[in-house]
Amino acid sequence: MKSKKLLALIVSAVMVLSLAACGGDKGTEGEAAGTAYPGTADEDTYVVDFRAEPPELNSLLTSDVTSGDVLRMVISGLYRLDENDQPVPDLAEETTVSDDGCTYTMKLREDATWSNGEPVTAHDFVFAYQTICNPKTGSVYAYIVYDNLLHGNEVYEGKMDPSELGVKALDDYTLEVTFENPLPYAEHLLSFASYYPLNEKAYNEIGADVYGDEADKIVTNGAYTISEWVHEDHITLTANENFYDPDRCAIKNVKYLMLKDSNARLNAFQGGEVDVVNLTGDQMAQAEELGIHTESYVDNSVWYLQYNLQHKETGMDNVNIRKALMLAVDTKELCDNVLKDGSVPATGYVPTSINGGNGELYRDTAGDIIEPNVEEAKTLLEKGLEETGLTVEDLNKISLLTDDTDGARRTCQFLQEQWKANLGIEVTINQQPFKNRLDAMQTGNFDVVLAGWVPDYNDPMTYLDMFMTTNGNNYGKYSNEQYDSLLTQAMKESDFDERVSLLVQAEQLGIAEDVVVAPIYFQSTSYAVSDKVKNMTRTGFQEFDFTDIRE
């Protein structure tokens, strides 16, 4: 008898618990209306979710976004980006540009110091640029420097002495940087991690192999210093008391966490353990219900379908079939109902956030060059089938390659659905782990692949040059002499209005006419932010920054 009562008690407890679980969401919804999220307790510290460990803080070797986020805060370069991603002088107090637009002579601030007490001089830049252009350094991003600096390629290949590289210290505080071509984005490039200075003495003392591996194995000169770094847990930056412009620090400490799980992120945010977390599309609606303040920004990534032009058997060499597949997809519906994270339909290949180099945003100059149109898609498909002699059956063999993530699967299922409904083509989805997907792309083992591109610098060139005949990223093996020539001209053009018009022509030719790829959407990043956080910059080129003080 007694044991039966106990059993009844347990069963009812379980039932109550499960009821509570079901009702949980509703309960909080009611409270949500007036709920504020004041943020973490310590008023001197912002706690921000970084999601991942910064893998490499040696500015010569780094190539990833997360490391760039840390370096931007702790290293001062010649230029830096303001809250709108536009370059403003940092250490370069005065800059004169030569008439041909290639040589930048910069007078450096004399009051900047490294954390080991040494002054920051022009020699630190010369050392950094010469070292990154040495193949022995083994930098994956070396080309962002040697492709742009005068004689960079020759120095990297060992055909010229490093002293011939386009970087000279005219005196301790005067630096001369010479580019191979006139670059409208030169100042933006100079704000980039690969162009940061490096203190030679510290680099040699600490040792190139371990430089930047721990908080005490890096020497910095920026607004913040690295005060604590527990790998895979957190990295804390503290305002640098010796910085030449201490007012630029938005707060005394920024603690970056490395949370791995998206549900855990939102829980931690609601629990007041973190001030800023990124949200998935599904979480955006949830956050809204909970009364959380959310924001989104176009983060410069473009997602597109790359066609393998070599695959004739599935019609990938035919421009009308490629274009039909592009126009048959309602990208707006994809953004609004599947992604739901603020991403916007691609109206071209170059995202809306990118500079044109002529003082305007590129998209404002180029306009919209893609608009979904099912009727036109149907006509084009018929025309394409006629031209190639293929049937819809043949196109059913198209395999759509993509990553093995949940988001990629849903996007591809949407594409699959759209093509089936609008064109009657039933493609199969082939999900692969990231590296396998890349390997398949490199070896040309795909029909269509959903791929993303992250820019190297703030200019359309970083998007458009990847479809030049000899470019390593041209996985579809597109080759059009006219396209190549437009871009080659643009590279050498010193009139930046003329230059942007060449780029617009190239985009029109390669994307709208030849449909080398089908742009799908410009990705956005969405995040939740607590009431406490002020003066945070989140843009396409600065995922996180706390060194822009607004008036």
Next chain:
Amino acid sequence: MSNQIKYILKRVVISLITILVLVVVTFLLMQLLPGDPFISGKALPPAVEEAVKAKYGLDKSVPEQLIMYLTNFVQGDFGISIPDGRAVSDVIGEAFPVSFDLGIRALIFAFIMGILLGVVAAVKRGTAWDSTAMFFALIGVSVPSFIMGSILQYFLGLKLMQATGMQIFAIIGWNGLNSKILPAFALAFGSMATISRLMRTSMLDVLSQDYIKTAKSKGLNQREIVWRHSVKNAIMPVVTVMGPLVAAVLTGAFVVENIFSIPGMGKYFVQAIQTRNYTMIAGTTAFYGAFLIFANLVVDIIYGFIDPRIKLTGRRD
């Protein structure tokens, strides 16, 4: 006794050979994975690809790389993690203590609770005690740790805090005691269930033995029979599974560490393969292998203490 020492020495030698074979096989298998550590969304110019591969010795042939790796390996150098440049031994040295700390808490909990539940269920067989204990065991076996972890985090971490206004359990991180309870419990739950089910079966078996009946008929009290004469005999199967269990739990629980954002070893096993971090794949596999072999050796030695009839000689009748 000298026989036993000889046996242990022999086992150690065999273990070392096993680990070496494990490393060689892992090293060769990972070369079959498509792609390499440097393949990324952006194609590298050929000159740069050549330079970075040369830096990590990946420009050499596979046999050459293997010999180089093994030479360093036997000297205790596990190589450099690609591409972050940290020594693999440093990474393991930092992450393993965290996983061990979490794992040992979970194991102690799982072992004590598992044995208790199993014994109670067996002794009170067929009663509500039995059903309740086995109900928990069933949940433990069937609810994966990522669900258990998420539930605990949401209800006991977030909701309890919102209800009481006090942070009784931390939602994320690995700092104070209040951050260690939920992950340890989430990790322990499954093992606890396995242990209790095993213990119950084994106890039932022992309780039906003649000598227990004899003890009963001679009038020994229940507590004496259960704890002194039954548990000691019934615990052997549990000890047997403890070897692999200990190795699995102590070297890092990917899922639980992920949910609670604990800087342990779990993620390296998964991430190393995803990123083709060759040295890290070989390093973590060797480490796990060594730990598993060691745990099993310890289990074999413990047998001898629990049941003196078992002699470790390696000989079979």
